[in-house]
């Protein structure tokens with residue numbers, strides 16, 4: 001039993017069962033025992049490896065994309081360059097290093113990192129100590145200054161809480177987390193009011209699960225509204241699907257393997273796949289233009305991953321070259337991150353976006 005499990009069982013005994021969304025928020029963000037508050041999740045010795053930690057090429061290519069978007073906007077100065085959930089700060093460091101080819105970009109960028117974890121903020125401060133540009137930390141997107149905005153996020157939306165609804169014989173029920181007689185956590189159901197998603201229109205099979213993330217939708221809607229009004233673009237990368245769709249995607253990951261979601265609250269990462277269909281709708285409703293979803297492999301290859309890889313490996317020893325090839329496979333392989341991970345781009349109406357709007361775009 002983890003300390004957070006004990007804390008949550010006590011809370012449930014007083015207040016009754018909690019939604020899966022409340023449970024997820026506590027697992028990741030509880031100020032005392034939340035996963036991101038206490039653990040070092042990233043890398044081989046951590047629990048999982050993210051794309052910026054696989055290779056510097058990931059952040060560099062996102063940097064190139066961001067610079068092209070900035071130029072298409074007419075190179076506004078200043079502008080807000082924001083990242084949501086920057087982890088160790090690796091992506092931003094690689095992005096800014098790649099951006100040195102256009103010093104005006106770095107000079108115009110007001111870097112803002114949206115991060116709730118104090119220990120990861122420290123980590124980001126160390127990583128970004130020598131980028132030569134001041135960095136500001138924000139607790140949420142509402143703290144971002146106004147003006148033109150370029151915003152990126154990798155594996156951020158999968159950490160935002162989801163509600164789960166289960167189709168019962170007589171309608172939808174919301175999945176809840178309660179406490180059993182032995183003091184452990186257990187799943188239960190309570191009747192849910194009203195239809196919960198667009199999949200509701202087709203008669204769903206009994207037992208079907210639908211996930212919604214009002215928290216993720218609200219963040220995308222707020223960013224999209226700003227971008228439509230003040231100008232800018234956003235690039236959101238995550239593993240996910242284009243809903244509405246059925247499926248229970250809640251997963252707990254620890255030491256590169258899966259745990260049951262209720263097994264070790266606070267000690268495992270807890271995520272859900274991102275419904276990019278729902279996020280696209282939120283962005284569109286808020287006035288931003290949304291591009292068709294692209295796979296991570298398509299995005300990176302069209303941004304020039306293969307060329308960058310051979311440039312990096314040229315003249316290097318065999319071991320270095322093999323490491324670079326392995327990174328390309330990890331980022332783009334269909335059984336690795338290439339297809340499960342998707343790239344969603346939003347922009348002010350009329351803005352041309354590299355890769356999404358070029359002659360070779362599509363799919």
Ligand code: SAH
Pocket residue numbers: 028036042050051052053084085086087088091114115116117120139153154155156159160
């Ligand atoms: N982008 C990084 C890290 C992904 S992990 C990478 O690709 O390596 C998720 C990140 O989001 C962590 O930095 C975590 O602390 C942060 N995070 C999670 N929930 C958050 C929230 N509600 N608001 C801000 N940051 C959050």
